[in-house]
Every structure is written in structure tokens, then in C-alpha cells.
Amino acid sequence: MKHPHRLGYLLAALLLIYAAYRLPGLLPGDYVTAMYADSHVSLSVEEERALRERYDDNAGFPGYLGRLATLEWGYSLGHHAPVSGLILTALPWTLLLMGSAHLLSTILGFIAGVEAAWRRGGKLEKAGVGGMTILQGVPEIGSGVLLLMLFSYKLGWLPAAGGMTLYAELGPGARLLDLLRHLTLPLLTLMLAYFPGNFLLARASMVLVLRQPFLETARAKGLPPARIRYHHGARNVLLPMATRFGLRLAFMITGALVVETIFAYPGLGTLLFNAIAMRDLPLVQGIVLFSALAVLGVNLALDLLYGRLDPRTQRVGHVR
Template sequence: MFKIKDVVNYLVAFFIILSLNFLLPRLMPGDPLTAIYGEEAMIQMTPELKARLVERFSLDRPLAGQFGAYLLSLLKGDLGYSYFYNAPVTKVILGALPWTFLLVGTAISISTIIGTLLGIESGWRRGQKIDRAMLAGTMFLDGLPDFFLGMVFLILFGVVWEVFPLNGAMTPYAGYAGITLVVDVLKHLVLPAVSLTLVNLTGSYLLARNSMVTTLGEAFILTARAKGLNAQVVRYRHAGRNSLLPVITHTGMQVGRMLTGALFIETVFSYPGLGLLIQKALQTRDYPLLQGVFLVVTVFVLTANFSVDMLYKKIDPRLKSCTLNTGRRLNPTT
């Protein structure tokens, strides 16, 4: 089971993030309302609207009272009001969040599966030509920025060969429905998902490969081979299965990098996710929207890491509150 201490650690991290999200605009010089909405928005606001916003954010109360009102608003799902979209921030983010989840979820799933399989095969063939080729290829991809690879694919497959759409998540005003709509969404997803997948493939590959190389020297692998088991059974059921734990941990840590990469990829392909929201919020200085997006992204990363920690301990029972006499946590490789 998950230890209370681990849960408390995540809750403390979440509370610190909430506090920073609350304090940063209020620590800026000048009027807190101006810091929250920006000077451009304040110029366009009527005195009545300013008074309503002061009351809504409790800016006429002490800092502790403002923080209490802020937490109460979050519990109600109120992240503020976007003056650019003229809508609540929560509503704007919920409209873009599914597209980012689709892109990031697809990229993480594909990169983890392909990277793990390539790592297992590469580790099994350590030192051979195919191992060196895969190692060089993945390291080359890892050195490419997300947005650069996206622009290359956009030019080649969108402009030159016209195989996939240039931008968006679906064809506007097409009126597609059912399977036609699904196919259209997938066609728009291919280029951004492939771009994000390729540059994040290396982590899973290297971890699986290195773990595979280490595992192949273990006694139980030698025993399996001595029993005359099929090579594929030894490779995947014995060695490969025991190489998955580092990959699972990396998957949780990869969520943050994937989300960061998705923000750039969405901008390149004009994909209507959180990345495009951040771009428009920066251009229009829509600070409440920026704060809301950053808070949602941070919460999502914490949740993903928490889930992976639980899954990791579920898969490897040796990590369930096992400690040595010295108080040191049991090493999974021992």
C-alpha cells in the first residue's frame, strides 16, 4: 500500500504550487488587480467592472483573507475570468484540455511501447550492428528539438507532399460525423504525435536496453537458458519483463517533458490544445488564463507521478514498505 508519508509529500508540493500561483501576481509592484490582468486590460475596464473584480478576488481584504477566498474559488472550479475569450478560465481550459490529453497520451503510449521493444531487442543483440544502429539513431533523434522536427514534418508531409493536414485538430465546417470524424481527427493528429513521439523515444529505449543488458547476466536467465527454453520466451517473459520497472518510472517523469514539448508542437501545428492557449494568452497578456493553464499542467504532472509511484510499487512487491535493518530501502535489484 501507498505510505501516508508519500501522500503527504505530494499534498505539500501541491500546496506550495497553489501558494506560488496565488502570491506571484500579488508580490508584483503596483495594484494587485493590474498585476493579475495587466495594464492593457485595466485600461479597457469600466469602474464598475473593476469594483466587481476587486470584490471577486477579495483584494480589499488582508492577504490571508485573499488566500482563503482563492482556495474557496478553486474548490468551486473557479480559476478566474479570461478577458480575451470573454469566458471563465475553467471553461476555456476544458475546451482545450482533451486535445492536449489526446496528443500527449498518444505520444507517451507509442514512445514507451516502441522504445521498450527496441531497447529489449537492442539489449538482446548487444554489440551487434543492429544494436549500434539503433543506439545511434535514437541518440540522433534525442538531440533534435520538438518544434524543429515538427516544422520538418510540416514542410515535407503538409506542404511538399500534401499527405496530411497543415494545422488544426479537425477540418473546420466539414460537418463530419461518426467514423469519418474519427478518421479526420486521426489525420490531423499524425504529424504532431509522430513529432512528439520520436524526440521522446530515447529515454525508454536506453532504460530498457541498459536494464536488459544487466538482467541478461542474472542467474535466473542462465537457468532459463539451461532449461532449453525458447529464445523468445527468455527474451520477453524473463529478461524483458524484469526490465520494465525503470521504464515505468521514466514514463511518469516523462509526462512533464511531454507536456512541455506538446506546448511547442501545438504552436507549430496550430493544434487547439493548452500550448495554443498559452501562446494566445502571452500575446494578449491574459494573465488569469496563463495562471490557470500552468496550474492545470502542474496538477496533471503531479497526478501522473503519483499514479506511476503507486503502479511501480504494485508491480514490484519488494518495494512495499520493505526496509533493511539499517533503515535503507530495499534495492529492487537485490
């Protein structure tokens, strides 16, 4: 059977669905406790019991599967809205932020890493490697807070929070500019977190490629350096870069949690943070399930993509 390991994706999906149902329920407290935590209202034992009976899901895992089968992801206790609608509302914001950060940091890291490897041994290359190694250890919360304090509170150049200016009557061009201004700080924070790893991976992979004899053959043919560098050399760096890109993209929701919370960006990370704070179990379950299925889907897409980037991976399925 060709690629028999793909049959495991069905089992993985079932396990992820069960984990999405079970793990959020292990959080301490519940929605009733969170709702009245900062309130001066005192509830009697009978009132607490009645509220918990109202909000608790007594259908169990079979009932949860039944709802999923009808494309019903539950109803948010805190937002009083369908979970699927809340996810679809927040998803474009996260896709815009995380997609832009991943794409830009991957492309720029790829080009910078290839150029650094081509010029290995120079002072600029050594300084770049050292700087990127240090920058890779800086957490997102650290760089995010520094950018927020500098460009928003100190200089006042960029907005401190949100995804757009609310209740403002703006034309299409002004609205686009407003979106980009709100996007800039969280995007820079994520790029500072992702760019060093992409740069170091591309450089290390390219250094290994430069030792291969086929590049000497390309030089002997008199090909231009740029063609040797990218057409013959850098194309062999695409596979590890695609792997890193896919894995980062798969965990985009959890990766956006810290940054979106710092800048109050209206994406899935902020939605998940607020849901956990409110102990909104149906919403937490929905976001966790969506994240898990996204991871599974990206891994499946990478599995299919590997065959195009490296035809040697297709031959594995034919080994008898």
C-alpha cells in the same frame, strides 16, 4: 506509519496552489497592456487606471483559495468564459495527442530496446544506438518544422494546422479520418522526441538484466528464447520504463506547448501560449494549477504503482 512520505503530498499541493497563483503574476505587463499593444487607440491615465481596477484581482491569495474551495477557477479575461470550461474543452485534444505519443513511443521503444539488447554487438544494434543518440538531441521545434515543411507545404499530404477541418459536413468515418490526418504530424514530432530516450533506456536496462544469473537458469531449463527474453528478462525493464512514462506524462502540458503551437493544435499548450501572449492572468493561473496538480497526481499514482511492479518497494514502509 506505512508510507509516511505520502503525507507530504498535502503540503506539496498547497505549495503548488500558491505557486500557480503567484508565478503568473510575475509576467511583465498585464491584460490592459497586451490588449492595446497593437492598437492605435491611446488611453489617458485615468482610462488605464479604470481598466486596471476593472480587471485586477484585488482579493489576493485568500480570495483565490476561497474560489478554489467552491470549484471556481476564475474567469478568462480574453475569452470571456470560465477558466474551468476552457481547460475542459482543450484537455481532450492534449490527452489524445500526448497520450498517443507517450503510449506508442513507450511500447515501441520498449520492444526495440529489448530486441537491440538481446542482439547487442551486431552492426544493426550499433547503428540503432548511434542513430537514436543523435536523434535524441534534435529539439521538437526542429523536427516539427521539418515535418511541416515536407509533408504539408512541399508534398501537401497532411494538414498544416488545426485539430479538424472546420465547418465541414462529414460522416463519422470521414470525421475520424480527418482527425487522424490532423493528428499525424504533431504525433510524429512528439514520437521522434520521445522514442530515442525510451529505446536507449530499455536497451541499457535490458543489458544489465542479461548479465543476471537467473537468465542462465532459464536457458538451462530449455525455455524458448522469446519467453526468456520477455517473460524473465524484459519484465525487469518495466519499472524504469514506467518511471519515465509517468514523468513524461506528468509534464504533458508543458511538453505539448511547443508542438501544439507549431501546428496550431487546439490543446492546452496552445491555450496556455495564447493566454500568456494576452496576459490573461486567470487563465494562465488555471492552466498552471491544473498542470501542477497533474504532476502531483501522476507522482502519487507512480508511488502506488511501484509496489505492484516491484514488491520490494512495499517493504520499505515496514522497516523499523
